[in-house]
Amino acid sequence: MLHHVHMSTRTSPTVKRRRIAAELRRLRARTGMSAEEAGRQVGLSKSAISRIENAESTPQVATVAALMRLYGVAESDIEQISDVARQARTRGWWQRWNDVLPGWFDTYVGLESEASHISEYEPQLVPGLLQTADYARAVIRAEHPDETPEGIERRVELRLQRQQQRLEHPPKLWVVLDEAVLHRIVGSRDVMRNQLKRLADVAVQPGNDLQVLSFEAGEHGSMGSAFFILRFPDVGDTPCVYLETRAGSLYLEEIDEVEQYTTLFDHLRATAVGVRRSEEMISEAINRL
Template identity: 35%
Template sequence: MSTTSRGSAGKRRLLGEHLRALRESSGLTIVQAGAGIGRSNPTISRIETGKRTPQLIEVKALAELYGADKETTATLLKLLSEIKDEGWWDAYKDVMPASLANYVQLEAEAASLKVFALAVVHSLLRTEDYLRAVLRATSPSAPAKEVDRLAAFHLERQRQSLLQPENPLELIAVLDEAALRREVGGRDVLRAQLEHLLRSMEAPNITVQILPYDKGAHGALNGSFTILDFPDPSEPSVAYVDSPGGNLYLQKSPDMRRFEKTHAELRGSALDKPESERWLRNALKEM
């Protein structure tokens, strides 16, 4: 799912080439560059290959990190200003942390997501009330207006990714039973959430499988994760892990093999579509 203008592709690539040349001249690796400005390795890589438009603050930070002079920095900023491809998420910059903006841009460029949700329903599958309940629980000091804006952002994210009439994002989600038993927002909110999951499963681009308690221990007991696959088969997939300690992006082959294997095993253990639908209907009857 491309979110960028074709007319800007050449300038994105040119900007990326300039930044890569500066990085190499400075003797820094992609890992060091990412650590230097607080961005993931895949983000730096995608900027350098012209697949991602960097933010103004990122270009300035990279130029400073690489020791670029004023003239070179001005050239970089001019190139950036000529790229006309703001993402829909830019309207929510006032409430969206940089870490979330970084992830959402990757997600918007992906063709498919393979996710595992351990504790709560995945954010792309949440109802508005469930979203708000999660936001209030995870950000208890956030003002009501901020919660409203973040909820609106996530709902728009669902529309932009899953509900597009052409080339919608493919979502393959395994949900642990724990995520479906926890009464986030109360019983009524959970009931509406389970009903929403049933409706979502009717979409051809959405696969939801439930992993019941009786399947026992599994390879993802440490937490949820997401695998992002991109339209270009030559472009490496990215594994994303969100935790209270920070966001982790993994792209190296051994890491990706481990996450792909784990997700495949989870799908193999989880209920298939008819069984998952039946599980949800039974859970609703019990409420």
């Protein structure tokens, strides 16, 4: 039986492509057919089937329908998933920035744009969604020393556009920041003061929880590496964990992997100081500048 889910009002082609991939993987596994066999029946290579099932490529609507017929799915259910497949073939707003958007980050922005809950641990920097333009510019310059001034501005624009989109459909945001983030001067003292004021504003907005992991907390899990847990409004879209490195990104989507990171995040939340004390620490950091 297909998962009947209400369509989210947000339409991120990336999330829809993930939904199709998961559905087709599940249906093929149920029939016991190999990827090679399924491909042969609909005129696709084994690798084309794998790319579709791993959400690496967006299948034609007709291909999705043909595979579902092959797997013995009822026509009414095929129609429902064909709608999702059509949405998967639309362009995301972020694709206007393809000149400065690496393929692996394109996927993240597509997932972020439809997430209903974002939990994030950040040991080094203010998260991209909460950065001021000046702070973002300083970080981007440091990360891309060979980029032209125009290229830097394009990247800053994309970051601001992500924030703008978030205002239209605000996800619940729970951020644990290492105390180092409050002390590291990025850009200049002025830039940093404005950035911390932005953090102070965000911290008191409904739907946001901001906690500081103080130096006194000592050693803890995930030291030195940021991670994000993204959850989606539709039950058919499983949560995922996003890890970013200089070379690219890693998505963890298996239930046990997501659970491991959820437990780790729970430990970090419990180790961090409370929301009210965190607000005080941000104010103290502003006063020091």
